Amino acid sequence: MNSSQAQAELSTFAATVLHVMETAVFALADEAEDPTEAQLLDAIAVGIDLGKDMQSRIEIAGPLELFAELAADMMGADVEEISPEQAADFLSELANMIAGRWATDALGDQAEVALGIPEPIAMNDDVWEARLGIPGCFVFTVNDHYLIVDLAPRLA
C-alpha cells in the first residue's frame, strides 16, 4: 500500500467512526485539533480483532463518564442510572459497531471478515499517551471528552 492509499484508508476509518457515533447515539464527534492534548483521566479501554481477509485490530479508550453519557443517550436513561458495567458494555458495543462497519467500508461487502469479541484492556496511560499524534491513532472530541480510537497495525 502506498502512502496516498494509506491516507485514503485512514480518512475512511475516521469517517466510519463519525458515522457510527452519529447513528448509534446521535453524538456529534469531531477530530481533535491537537491529538497530543488528549487527557486520559478515569479512562477505560477495549480491543477487538478483525480476522480472515482483514488482519487488523481496533482499540478504543476514553473516560468512563463519556461512555456512561452515551449509554444513557442510547438507552433513554439518566446518566446517574448508568452503572460502570453498563458504560463498559456500551464501549464494547461501540467497538463492535466501528469494527464491523470499518471492515465493510475498507474491503467491500464481498470480503469475509471474522470479528472477534470485544475484550477489555487494562488501562496503561503511558502506552496510550505514546500513541497520540501517530497516524492511525485518532482522537475525537465528544461531549467535551476525548475519545481515542487506534487502528492497528497502522496503515501509514
Next chain:
Amino acid sequence: MSHRILVVDDSATTRTYVKRTLALSGLDPKHVFEAASGREALDRLSQGDIDLVLTDLNMPEMDGGSLVREMAASPQLSFIPVIIISTEGSKPKLEKLLRSSVVGFLRKPFTPEQLRDILQTRLVTS
C-alpha cells in the same frame, strides 16, 4: 402489535435500545423477551410462544449464525422468522443465512425508524 419478540444480543445496552424502540413502536414491553447468547435464546424458544427473533451475529458462547442453524434444524423452531441485527456486512455470510429462516437484515448502528420499518414489513408478511 401483539407479537412476541425475542431479542438476542450479548450487549445489554443494545437489548435495552431495541426494547425501547419496540415499545415506542407500540409493542407491549411484556411481549419482548431477552437472551444474551444463542444458547439462552434456544432455552427461551423451547418454551414456545415466540413469533419473531431479532438476533445479533457476533456473540460469545453461541453466535447468531449457530442459533439460526439450530433453529432451521428444529421442526419446532424452523418456522419462526429471524431478523439479523449485526455490524457485519459480509454478503457471503448473509447470503448463507438468508437460505434458512432469516427474513431480514438490519445493520448496526441503526435508527429507531429503520428497526420499525423492517419489523412492520416482516411482521405483516410472516
